[in-house]
Amino acid sequence: MIDNKAFYKLSYGLYIVSSVSEGRKNGQIANTVFQITSDPITIAVSINKQNLTHEYIRKSKLIGISVLSEEAPMDLIGRFGFKSGRDIDKFSNVSFKTLDSGVPVVLDNTVSYFELHVEKEIDVLTHTVFICKVLSSGLIKDTNQMTYQYYQDIKRGKIQKTASTYVENKEKPVSEISNDKPKYQCSVCGYIYDPDVGDSKSGVSAGTSFENLPDNWTCPICGVSKDKFNQIN
Amino acid sequence: MIDNKAFYKLSYGLYIVSSVSEGRKNGQIANTVFQITSDPITIAVSINKQNLTHEYIRKSKLIGISVLSEEAPMDLIGRFGFKSGRDIDKFSNVSFKTLDSGVPVVLDNTVSYFELHVEKEIDVLTHTVFICKVLSSGLIKDTNQMTYQYYQDIKRGKIQKTASTYVENKEKPVSEISNDKPKYQCSVCGYIYDPDVGDSKSGVSAGTSFENLPDNWTCPICGVSKDKFNQIN
Secondary structure, X not given: OEOHHHHHHOOOEOEXXXXXXXXXXXXXXXXXXXXXXXXXXXXXXXXXXXXXXXXXXXXXXXXXXXXXXXXXXXXXXXXXXXXXXXXXXXXXOOOEEEOOOOOEEEOOOEXXXXXXXXXXXXXXXXXXXXXXXXXXXXXXXXXXXXXXXXXXXXXXXXXXXXXXXXXXXXXXXXXXOOOOOOOEEEOOOOOXXXXXXXXXXXXXXXXXXXXXXXXXXXXOOOOOEHHHEEEOO | OEOHHHHHHXXXXXXXXXXXXXXXXXXXXXXXXXXXXXXXXXXXXXXXXXXXXXXXXXXXXXXXXEEEEOOOOHHHHHHHHHOOOOOOOOOOOOOEEEOOOXXXXXXXXXXXXXXXXXXXXXXXXXXXXEEEXXXXXXXXXXXXXXXXXXHHHOOOOOOOOOOOOOOOOOOOOOOOOOOOOOOEEEOOOOOEEOXXXXXXXXXXXOOOOXXXXXXXXXXXXXXXXXXXXEEOO
């Protein structure tokens, strides 16, 4: 018997894995970044074959790792985790630096970075595990890194279906006791629209019910439209 | 440039990785256990080629993973992490269960377990990465799992030289302001003998200086003799 609850006890970090190909940059959220050997240092990174970052990594053999800090806001995670680089330039309006190899690493809400060169590719069904040599690494800020558990527990973050660690949750979303104006949850990224809070980023004041949001309002985290939201209380 | 501090920001859990070969059981501490794909579920485990568990895994293709809880005491970690199965039966005096395949998982201070079958072996210099199918998994206790950071920060645990994530620490060990009787630290596992505390397990009462410990006294964590200890204050 396989009990999914056992999997929630495995520990991971949360990273932006980036690459570059023919001058185009892209990056995505991943949690499977880990050191394999210490002398010389080898790091493994697992990426879903469907992702644009996967395509860039295979072409350039270059990977940038940006280790997210605990303070990383959901919109940064949403930008890299729930949008596709085929639709937007994920690095616009994000501060980053380009390392010697040309690979970018994010400087906003990150604690350290790695510049990697792929030495070996391992095909594992839906994913490729890239075994990499470390070209350079650096500390950005000496604060706590984000763990996957912190992301799920504290940030109430959702997991994308293409993630290594996706486990289908057949339970109803957590609903909180509330007033007359119901909350709505984004089915893509898990963001909850709370009428008592509004959405100041989009100029929506507290007290605005979901029904009264403008038709062109989109999820502040992942950018999907109102019809992707479900009432949760 | 490679800055070692960057590596301390990668997140891991702490696990007992076990195997069985020709009826003999063994297990060791590891931090590189991670899910790679979700459908079907694949788990990767990285193990140093020098270790006895590595030999057993290669022979039987079977791996047990016991996810340690935050409360796991240093002597359990020391038993599995700093002693060799070539010298002792690590499973004696430890409660465990044998799964259908014959692989044992530890029930003391663990939160969940996995029974894995190796499908692919990846040679990565000093280590082998085993890519595994999940035969079974279960929750043992729904408390916090031990993270690698918790182990280092709270438990002040040391890292073995054969670990994936070993980074040589050239700084002096943390010394604490103390009284006349100096503390001594084990150079193998990092255990600190504090004269104010003694070592009740070995019948050493509080107030006993390191010099007055019997000659046959050994480290309560990893079992090495007194000459492997260094004064730290």
